[in-house]
């Protein structure tokens with residue numbers, strides 16, 4: 102099983118407009134709402150690929166039924182921790198040109214008992230899982246060390262041997278491998294806990310680095326630096342340029358062309374979900390990245406946020422180009 106901590110669930114709204122102009126009044130052409138949040142997308146990706154998955158996240162009274170039906174129809178076991186008040190909305194505004202602007206609410210206030218209940222639930226489920234994913238921002242009330250503490254408590258002895266040989270890509274040790282998708286301070290505070298994998302996107306990696314990432318060589322160097330603290334795998338997602346993955350001295354770049362990018366929101370989550378499945382199935386580094394990139398690309402093919410067709414993943418998987426990338430910048 103794969104456990105996903107996707108605490109800051111959201112009701113995502115996709116708003117279609119002709120053109121967005123700052124300071125103007127806009128009338129939407131259409132508005133579509135979907136259960137969302139990074140962790141929720143990771144969980145639906147994992148389920149779509151046929152692996153058992155449990156999602157732990159906030160829910161409110163108004164949306165509990167909607168989320169439970171949506172997730173159970175997609176094969177996700179949802180452990181919704183009920184918060185007083187409302188979960189957040191996240192807005193993606195799509196213009197006729199295809200440009201997307203996102204506005205993300207911070208999420209509700211969670212009191213310490215509820216936060217503890219959520220973390221306990223993740224620990225219990227993760228204890229029976231090979232892989233745990235912690236994904237997205239935290240609702241208010243969960244402090245910035247939350248992921249670091251969870252990672253430290255879930256990590257097994259193999260990866261605890263400081264600086265020792267961490268073994269090959271598929272060496273699981275006895276602990277749960279944690280994949281983290283976080284940004285800004287949350288990413289910064291989680292890295293010292295040495296999660297198995299982190300997946301920043303280009304902008305998040307740039308912020309962490311404090312410098313622009315203008316090409317693949319720069320992405321590779323950023324990934325290598327991010328791994329220096331002991332994270333086994335760093336994947337930098339690069340939008341339509343695919344993803345760059347670094348693991349223990351080895352660097353791969355994977356990409357796949359798609360005919361039309363309809364909605365890229367959630368593609369990073371699909372990439373993480375695909376890679377979590379690759380890890381749970383003990384696939385090679387190459388095949389795991391290939392699966393992640395195929396899922397991310399399949400997500401961009403559909404208009405809905407965070408949804409893809411499994412047949413698209415199956416069609417794209419063999420079309421993904423994976424090439425070894427040296428840190429001096431040349432591929433082979």
Ligand SMILES: O=P(O)(O)OC[C@@]1(O)O[C@H](CO)[C@@H](O)[C@@H]1O
Pocket residue numbers: 109111113137138139191192203205236237238239366367368369370407
């Ligand atoms: O605030 P976070 O958790 O970083 O991101 C939230 C979010 O942008 O992530 C998903 C797309 O990746 C959307 O469902 C959601 O709106």
